[in-house]
Structures are given as structure tokens and as C-alpha cells.
Amino acid sequence: MTDANEEAPPIASLPTVLGALQDPIRLEMVRRLSNAGTAVRCGALYEVINKSTATHHFKILREAGVIERLVIDGQTCQRLRTADLDEALPGVLPPIIDAANRAQRT
Amino acid sequence: MTDANEEAPPIASLPTVLGALQDPIRLEMVRRLSNAGTAVRCGALYEVINKSTATHHFKILREAGVIERLVIDGQTCQRLRTADLDEALPGVLPPIIDAANRAQRT
Numbered sequence: 372m373t374d375a376n377e378e379a380p381p382i383a384s385l386p387t388v389l390g391a392l393q394d395p396i397r398l399e400m401v402r403r404l405s406n407a408g409t410a411v412r413c414g415a416l417y418e419v420i421n422k423s424t425a426t427h428h429f430k431i432l433r434e435a436g437v438i439e440r441l442v443i444d445g446q447t448c449q450r451l452r453t454a455d456l457d458e459a460l461p462g463v464l465p466p467i468i469d470a471a472n473r474a475q476r477t
Numbered sequence: 478m479t480d481a482n483e484e485a486p487p488i489a490s491l492p493t494v495l496g497a498l499q500d501p502i503r504l505e506m507v508r509r510l511s512n513a514g515t516a517v518r519c520g521a522l523y524e525v526i527n528k529s530t531a532t533h534h535f536k537i538l539r540e541a542g543v544i545e546r547l548v549i550d551g552q553t554c555q556r557l558r559t560a561d562l563d564e565a566l567p568g569v570l571p572p573i574i575d576a577a578n579r580a581q582r583t
Contacts, residue, residue: 385577393498460576
């Protein structure tokens, strides 16, 4: 397992993080990562869109500091930077995830 | 005082609300409204930008359900729909305001 933490950029500004989360596809990626509570292989984080579109969305999330990429057993995975996010923007993410989970159920 | 509640649209979806908040100018408008805790005349909610740009941003916030417009003593004001937001998206706004306040102080 590659530890991606060494190269993790700082969490971006609040507007940039909100901008990363406001896209429905990216919000769904983050929701799945949060619910998984661990690294998840890229392909399990989206449907419908193609791989290059997904790569674009992962990049925006990564540059905002929301997720990090790591390679586990040769598979590229994404992981939510939960602790870093909660330190930089305390309490911002959990209610957003809760609301996204509720929206998913309705 | 005109009660704007009668015509207030429903709070928009989570991505739309986050999209309304992710712009630095709109986030600052919402931060000032939240800190004021009451209706605020439009001109006190922004600097630098001109009135028509401000009107555009108010419209996006209003359509997302984040704010409502009301007229007090002939002056157009904006008010944060705090209770409606907290009912539709519980807990989402307060930590965003806290983070915005912290960013403002640094």
C-alpha cells in the first residue's frame, strides 16, 4: 500500500472545497468514499460517466484537498482526507454527507 | 415590512445550494447576513462589485433558497433563510459560516 500522505497538498480555501463538492458527480464520489470509510477503487465511485471524465472530477477533488490517490495492490484507489478536512474546515463535511445520504434515499 | 415568506421558493438541492455558496462574493454575502442575524440592506452585503453584478449574485442565492428579498421602509434588503435551510439541510450552513469567519480573520 502506497502512503499518499507525504505528498498530499494542503486543503484548499473554503470556496474551492465547496466548488469541488457542488458538482453532483463529485458529491456522489465523496459520499461513497465517506460511507466506505476507507480507500475505494476508482471504478466503484461513479457510474454512467466515462473514465476520462471521472479522472477530471478526481483531479478537481484532489486539488481541493478533498481526496487523495493511492495505489493498493496495483489498483488505483481514492481516499477521503477526512482528518485533514476536519482540521482545516471543522464540521463542514459531515452534515453535507448526511444531506447527500438523505437525498439518495428519497 | 413586507413578509417575503409567502413567496419563498423551496430550498434547492444540496448541489445547487453548495453551488450558490462556493462563489467567494456570494459566500461573503451569506457570511455577513448570518453574522447580522437579521435582514440587511443590499448595499451592506458587498464591496468592489457593481450593483448589477450584486443583483446577479443575489438572484443565484435566492433561487437556491438561501436568501429572500424583502422591502423594509422602502429599502430592499436580503435575509438569510436560516430556519428553512436548517430544516432542508440540517447543520450544513453553520460550520460553513464558522469557516468563512475564521478565513476572514486570518
